Amino acid sequence: MITKVKGTQDILPNEIKKWQDLENVIFQVSKLYHFEEIRTPIFENSELFHRGVGDTTDIIKKETYDFLDRGDRSITLRPEGTASVVRTVIENKLYANPNLPLKFYYYGPMFRYERPQKGRQRQFHQFGAEALGSASPLVDAEMIAYSYTLLKALRLKNVSVKINSLGDTSSKETYKEKLTTYLSSKVDTLCTDCQRRYLENPYRVLDCKVDKDSDTLKEAPKPIDYLNDEDKTHFEQVCSYLDGMHIEYVVDKNLVRGLDYYTHTVFELEAALDTLGAQATLGGGGRYNHLFSTLGGPNFPAVGFAFGMERLLLALESLEIKEPTPQIHAFMIMLGDNVKAKALEVILNLRHGGLLIDYDFFDHNLKAQFKQAERQNPKFLLIFGEDEMNKGVINVKNIKTGEQIEVGLNELYTTLITEIQNEQHSCAGHCEECDEDC
Numbered sequence: 361m362i363t364k365v366k367g368t369q370d371i372l373p374n375e376i377k378k379w380q381d382l383e384n385v386i387f388q389v390s391k392l393y394h395f396e397e398i399r400t401p402i403f404e405n406s407e408l409f410h411r412g413v414g415d416t417t418d419i420i421k422k423e424t425y426d427f428l429d430r431g432d433r434s435i436t437l438r439p440e441g442t443a444s445v446v447r448t449v450i451e452n453k454l455y456a457n458p459n460l461p462l463k464f465y466y467y468g469p470m471f472r473y474e475r476p477q478k479g480r481q482r483q484f485h486q487f488g489a490e491a492l493g494s495a496s497p498l499v500d501a502e503m504i505a506y507s508y509t510l511l512k513a514l515r516l517k518n519v520s521v522k523i524n525s526l527g528d529t530s531s532k533e534t535y536k537e538k539l540t541t542y543l544s545s546k547v548d549t550l551c552t553d554c555q556r557r558y559l560e561n562p563y564r565v566l567d568c569k570v571d572k573d574s575d576t577l578k579e580a581p582k583p584i585d586y587l588n589d590e591d592k593t594h595f596e597q598v599c600s601y602l603d604g605m606h607i608e609y610v611v612d613k614n615l616v617r618g619l620d621y622y623t624h625t626v627f628e629l630e631a632a633l634d635t636l637g638a639q640a641t642l643g644g645g646g647r648y649n650h651l652f653s654t655l656g657g658p659n660f661p662a663v664g665f666a667f668g669m670e671r672l673l674l675a676l677e678s679l680e681i682k683e684p685t686p687q688i689h690a691f692m693i694m695l696g697d698n699v700k701a702k703a704l705e706v707i708l709n710l711r712h713g714g715l716l717i718d719y720d721f722f723d724h725n726l727k728a729q730f731k732q733a734e735r736q737n738p739k740f741l742l743i744f745g746e747d748e749m750n751k752g753v754i755n756v757k758n759i760k761t762g763e764q765i766e767v768g769l770n771e772l773y774t775t776l777i778t779e780i781q782n783e784q785h786s787c788a789g790h791c792e793e794c795d796e797d798c
Contacts, residue, residue: 377683382669383467390489392509395463400438400444402468403435409424412443412447412621412651413621425437425472446492446662461499465490470485472484478674479637484669485668489507491503491662492662500594500663503665511642514676515679516675520608522610523609524612524614524625526563531591540558542580543580546576554571565580566580577614615627617645621650621651621654625663635677636674642668643666646665648661649661688716688717689717689776690710690739690756692718693720693741693744695726695743695744709773739758743757753767754772756772
């Protein structure tokens with residue numbers, strides 16, 4: 361038996377509605393913030409991620425899926441979405457649009473070769489957003505608010521926002537010098553990965569998951585303490601805007617995020633939920649003012665964030681949402697072979713009108729058709745035999761009330777729509793039958 365590749369998962373029909381509901385909330389919140397969807401290829405030239413994400417990051421050094429195609433070109437399955445969006449904007453000269461900032465969101469599969477665990481797969485799905493073309497701290501605050509609004513729209517509890525500032529080039533260079541000097545006598549106490557990071561990119565040491573609680577990292581210099589006046593003002597303005605929106609946050613001096621391209625504001629969103637386990641982070645992001653120029657584009661500042669969909673679904677399990685029983689509008693019971701062609705015409709017309717109709721495909725007898733209908737959980741049964749066909753009518757049975765009426769075929773669609781609307785109206789507000797708000 362051939363099985364799925366390790367680190368991938370099948371999303372089965374009984375699970376897909378949870379994904380669709382989450383996607384719908386994402387799309388609605390993105391619309392509220394006036395972001396447009398953008399779609400990029402699943403694979404790109406490897407150079408895009410090596411230059412954009414950074415050769416010294418763990419994603420590039422350990423986790424990317426790289427291969428040579430038949431033209432001997434180095435190709436990488438995308439491990440994240442930002443670099444691809446930036447490449448798209450540069451290649452299509454979207455930066456020339458006078459209506460700035462550009463506001464895009466994306467959604468799709470990403471690929472990282474890491475140890476599979478609950479909520480983290482080698483093929484995972486990511487929703488992210490990018491605001492491109494403005495250096496204003498207003499945009500930093502806007503993106504934090506956007507990501508925070510999404511979690512509130514999902515009704516998640518115990519959500520917290522952590523923010524920090526890395527500063528821009530000048531501040532980062534000053535801090536790098538201080539950090540390198542501090543670590544020079546202590547690097548041997550850190551893990552082997554951190555010893556490598558110290559030589560390649562000292563910033564990455566602060567992002568270590570192994571030594572995060574060590575005294576060495578706890579006592580290390582913090583980026584926010586080495587901001588120049590301009591960068592400090594930028595961060596203070598971001599904080600003031602969050603205060604103005606009454607978004608509670610904590611300044612976490614250890615927060616640096618895991619990618620090389622970040623400048624100024626970085627942020628993460630967490631939720632203290634049992635379903636997430638020890639890792640409470642749901643998503644995060646930050647400003648990246650120089651990624652465009654790194655990838656051969658103009659000076660074009662930007663801010664972005666991303667969420668792992670699998671992590672969000674784990675978080676939603678904490679709500680213990682009662683999924684409604686799937687229900688179709690009607691099931692057609694066909695009495696005899698001679699009525700099938702006409703019955704299919706009736707079904708097609710109802711479907712074109714937006715009604716969900718199903719029927720038997722196995723030439724079952726009447727009893728078996730009723731059994732199948734019961735499993736489909738329809739609101740109505742449509743019973744159609746030769747007598748009904750000759751008279752131009754059909755029998756409609758309301759499953760809830762048990763009432764059965766004879767309806768002309770020309771009036772069938774209107775009758776069903778009216779019955780469905782009446783039922784929805786009578787159930788408006790709190791429904792005693794299903795004991796929940798409808």
